[in-house]
Amino acid sequence: MSQSGRVRSARRRVTTAAVLLLGTVFVLGGCSAQQRDEWSRLALPEPATEETSLIGNLWIGSWIAAFAVGVLVWGLIIWAVIAYRRRDDELPKQTRFNIPIEFLYTVAPLFVLVPLFWFTADHQEQITDTSAEPDLVVNVIGQQWSWTFNYMDEDVHDIGTINDRPTLYLPIGQTVRFDLESPDVIHSFWIPAFYMKMDVIPGHPNAFQVTPDREGSYVGRCAELCGAYHQSMLFDVEVVSEQEYQDHIADLREAGQEGIIEPPIRGAYDDEVLDEENTGGGHE
Template sequence: MKQRHIFGEVFALESIVAGVVFVTVLAVLGYALIRRRAARQVTPSRRAERPRLEAYYVGVLSVFAVFLVVWTAWQNHREHQVAARPPVRVDVSGFQWCWTFAYPQAAERRSVSGTCRGDDLPTLVVPTGRPVQLRLTSRDVIHSLWVPELRYKMDAFPDHVNTFTLTLDRAGRWMGKCAEFCGQRHYTMHFWIKAVSPEEYDRWLQGGSGQGVPA
């Protein structure tokens, strides 16, 4: 999946940078402590400032900061490129304590929901290879749609619509959750996201309210 791949690249690189900075600071600190203990008669420096050393330190930090900002912005651009064709639209509504997925582009407006109790979990059906625009809102309190395995997460607010676009390149089914504490049964707000072939998706979408989620 493109999103998961980009997320993995960004996370790996930023973890390496953070690790290098941490080890460098730790090494310098350890060197200073060991040198101080080994030479207790060292006279403290009379200089109150070291502008050249401080400028070098600030310069290195600035280079790291600029690189991380530019790199992250570039990866974000890669992830959210404008789709070549109009995306499939799904209106997602969170409520205490489950989800509703509505498909306004269907001939007969389709809607999938559930109670999020036991096995009664709603399924978000999407086609593979097509951009899918999710429009998130909430009926009551703040919720957050999260699919851990695919690295997608976005908050759903009352009286507000958040939008993001995803493209799944292979068929499959993944568990989604609510990532924002929203009350007593927050922990049960699970759902499925299922990617099927475009042909299967079109048949399901136009099949009317009597046709269930593709097997």
């Protein structure tokens, strides 16, 4: 290629890069404040507990590490393509090696993996720490195919069914510990806005605690494939004021839902579904 041809090619590349950069700026500039906020969280939902910063920072840090590795690898690939591009028909030596590059590929991952491992272990220890005394305890039982919530401090319960999802009420600003149990198979208790999920394992009680700090309505679900009607294991979460929480507890008492429910529980797999299965009927 002549000198003028190389100059024109370089100009085209610069022009293309400039157009892409300006397009990106315009696209991001046209986003609403809410969309920009979502971009800053890298697709995580709006946080709803005091502990979400631990998981959110780890999530963003993992992406930064991934991008750093990607930039390094792609940079080396592009450099090798340009520096060692084919110039004639001579076959290059197949036994040649580059000690500095091989050393870089060996050492560079350590600068990514070691900090990432350390932050993961440190944050995991804080996230799963239940040594602090909670303000209330909710015993969560995951059964095929719904949830039971025992409000241990209030001695009331709420049972969901495969057709009627239960609602978990939590008072804002109070630390709640979830004690997780299962009488049948492995489930996974997950509230996306809490940035936290934990397996519910038969014979192996689990626990974690969080402090909700934003009132609102949220959705919870089972994040472990647990059988034919796994998709029905949904529940609602209401983070409310202390007064609203006490009103809900009073409603449960008036409805006769006093006492603590112990597994195994068959109520969630209701008679309607059992009848359909016994008669060969389907369930949508």
